[in-house]
Amino acid sequence: MAKRENSRLLSKEELFGSLFFSAFASCNIMEHYLDSDGLTAKTFGLDVENKYKDEIFGFQQPNFNDWPDELLADAKAHYRESYIWKFFDNVYDYAISGLEPKWHWTEVFDELPVYLQLIDSDYSRVDPNVYNLLGLAYLRYGIDDLLHHGSSYFDYKICDPIEIIALMAKLDQRTVKNAQSEGAFKSEADDFDFQAIKIWLSTKKGFVKSQWISTTDEIDLKEVNSSKRFGELISKQIEYLGNLFNPKVFISKHYSFDKNTVLKLQQGIFDLPLSAATIIANQLSLDEREFLNCVMRIFFPYELSIIQGGSNG
Structure with missing residues (x-):
């Protein structure tokens, strides 16, 4: 060649x-x-x-x-x-x-x-x-x-x-x-x-993406509007990644991560600094911007409303 x-x-x-x-x-x-x-x-x-x-x-x-x-x-x-x-x-x-x-x-x-x-x-x-x-x-x-x-x-x-x-x-x-x-x-x-x-x-x-392959089982980040749905998203993505997701490597990526972080995320709990969102997105192969919007929409609605209000003003 x-x-x-x-x-x-x-x-x-x-x-x-x-x-x-x-x-x-x-x-x-x-x-x-x-x-x-x-x-x-x-x-x-x-x-x-x-x-x-x-x-x-x-x-x-x-x-x-x-x-x-x-x-x-x-x-x-x-x-x-x-x-x-x-x-x-x-x-x-x-x-x-x-x-x-x-x-x-x-x-x-x-x-x-x-x-x-x-x-x-x-x-x-x-x-x-x-x-x-x-x-x-x-x-x-x-x-x-x-x-x-x-x-x-x-x-x-x-x-x-x-x-x-x-x-x-x-x-x-x-x-x-x-x-x-x-x-x-x-x-x-x-x-x-x-x-x-x-x-x-x-x-x-x-x-x-290949258009002829069914993608009905995928979770659209824009449609995740509850902590329960958020946990399902995390669990599904970890399952999808399989061996490509290494919990030990994941924990090493941020000072606030520990052995319970993955479990909490799967339970729909996000008690982390907002700066951790982009790291989680990268580790789970999710779109950074959409994942950050999802986290703020569910866990930081007040802060999001201020940002949106400021941008509209």
Whole structure:
């Protein structure tokens, strides 16, 4: 995998354009060197014998700027109906927007890399950021627990984990590297763990959750309006984190925490300094701002009313 500078997410139209032009150029190259007349025309559904007889086929690197608008429109329309574009189209929607995948992960990572190998050459380069799509799809298959191969790891041949997690969270890589250094993504085997990554991503505003997976059992912080519900939230989040939540590490994070702190929180009791709220949120992988609002709404309503009154005034 080539090093990608200024890594970013492509729009779907940018993805289409990159694949289309590289595929067309690579077909022309093969047609030229393999003496396979008609390969490009057949692949892109173009009538070169009549309509485009005197046009640009047969050249190694076609100059698309010289194409008639009608020719370009016809070629693109045909490519949009191709099997491979529909494949990429759905993988894009799944990787970027979390829509339901139509392809099994083995199909994605067996077939799409092969296609890219065919069209991505020195004479027909795809945008390097196209490969981010495979990394993002791999990450989402992992956090959606759809890989089912008994391991929780990144395929380093497909992507750089830090780069892809940053793109998924819409954050800079330095933020992700800092989280990595704090052990946010590691499993007991000291490798990247999809469950740990999922929990970390769930607290980031830029992360788009998979929309086709039911989330009805999740507790929305904005809907927690009682101490009882608060305790249920804490218990549920600790259960969700499993081994990723270490009570000993938690207790060490604030001077007011002791061995009874977790139990009290689970009982809906918050008798701590307000400064502890952000620490608890971080330890439980909850959104800091929303958790602080929740704590103040339930346990510091008077102080919250003063703040809100002041801001309204």
